[in-house]
Amino acid sequence: MSPFDGDGVWLRCALHAHTTNSDGDLPPRHLVRHYESAGYDVLAITDHWVRTAEPSTKRILVIPSAELNAIAPTREHDAHVVALGLAVDPVLPENEFAPLEQVVAWVAENGGVPYLAHTYWSGLRTEQWWNCPGLVGVEVWNTACELEVGRGDASIHWDEALEHGRTVYALATDDSHRPGFDSGFAWTWVRAHEKTQEAVLEALRTGMFYGSTGPEIRSVAVSDGDVLVHCSPAASVTLYSGRCHGARANAGRLGYAGHSEILERDDRGLITSVRLSRPFKAPYGRVEVADDKGTKAWTNPLWTA
Template sequence: MTPFDAPGEWLRCALHAHTTNSDGDLAPGGLVRHYDWAGYDVLAISDHWVRTDEPSTDGLLVIPSAELNALAPAREDDAHVLALGLAVDPVVPEIEFAPLQEVVSWVLANGGVPYLAHTYWSGLRVDQWEACEGLVGIEVWNTGCELELGRGDASLHWDEALERGRLLYALATDDSHHPGYDSGFAWTWVRAREKTQEAVLDALRTGAFYGSTGPRIDSVELTDGDVTVRCSPAASITLYTGRRRGARINAGRLGYPHNAQVLERADDGLITAVRLERPFRQPYGRIEVADANGNRAWTNPLWIA
């Protein structure tokens, strides 16, 4: 079952953001008001080595979280692990950070859901983390890393791991440090049975969500032979299924269908429904939607070999 068929409600979540408890500009209360006013449903505050526990409001569910450093094998590169819903306060190690596997296991043992942040920004190679047991996913998109260095898009990392059969989910986040300048650009739509911390964390553990910097995905229907996607008006919709395979529809003057058929268009010619053919032998499948401004949305893997 995909999140698009699952019972429950869609919650717009900011899952990576900093306050004055680490290197962010706003105090925790200010950050909560900021995301509340921006119309979000959920905020995970993820300060470096600080579990920030700020009260929820009527509109915004706040999930205490943290961002922890770890050493990625074997080069001992600095990896950042999001510990979403962490239940205890982390303690900065005195001498050096622990290996990635240890940090991920510690997060799991202490109620958190571990995601590896900004792998492209960190300069990590896929083989440094794909074997990490218990790692739930990565960030396919990190706005801060994109705005500062152009290294916010880790979809290539994600595809490499998926192609090798490693199931990983992927978040889209702001990683906001300067709310207003680097916030409200990316979010994760979580399909939760209810708006509680437990239900949101369950959805994050099981991939019941999709990330977006703009487009909305309304439905994804899967058969043995194809995938039908309905979404907000899109310039392209792509089925990623492995190297040299896949399907894509493109709108516009150079509109070019590859293993795809338009089902519906908006008045301006952008595509709102498409049927994408599943090619023979597919290691995995995931959908990406792009709008006319280049904003994107990413489903989690629909299947994996």
């Protein structure tokens, strides 16, 4: 199943954001208004060790969530786990944080969907988390980490886990602490049966979404031999599918075609429809669309080994 097949609504979701309940600038009700005005459909408030449960409004569904610390294997690294849809209040440990595996299991047992936040910012090695049972995914993009120190893009970590044979989904989030300055740059388009907390969490558990900082992915069709993508005007469309494999279409002056064929362009020559060749026996495949401003969109893995 892919979010591009079947029925359901597309919901623009902000899945990582802080309020004055931890280290954010706005009180919860103002953060809700902020994301509502910015055109989002869903907001998960993820304060550090606080489950913020602000009421939803007519326009925006608010999902009570939290961000928890954990110790990644080798004990040197503080890992942050976003607990989406957590049903109980977390309790900050008095001494040490628990190991990553325990935190992930606790989140899942208590109704939440666990995603590992900002792996590049945290300095985590992929092998510290790729075998963690119950971990649903990571953040491929975290705006705050990018704006602060340039470590927002964790796509290489994602590829390492996928190539290792681990099915991992990936969100694009703002991780906003200063709304207006570090918000509205990233979102996750969730394909849900309906706009309810249960349906959104189910889609997040099963990879029925894609992340974006700009481009729209309109359809993706996978066959044995290729992947067909329709998207908003793109400077490049790439199929990532393991080391030394893959395909890419490039717009622009020379428009190098790497195992690809551009099927449609807009009047500026940017790509709106493309066929990417699927390498034989590629362990996984995921598509990335980049526009001419440098913003991107990332599908979840279209297949895994």
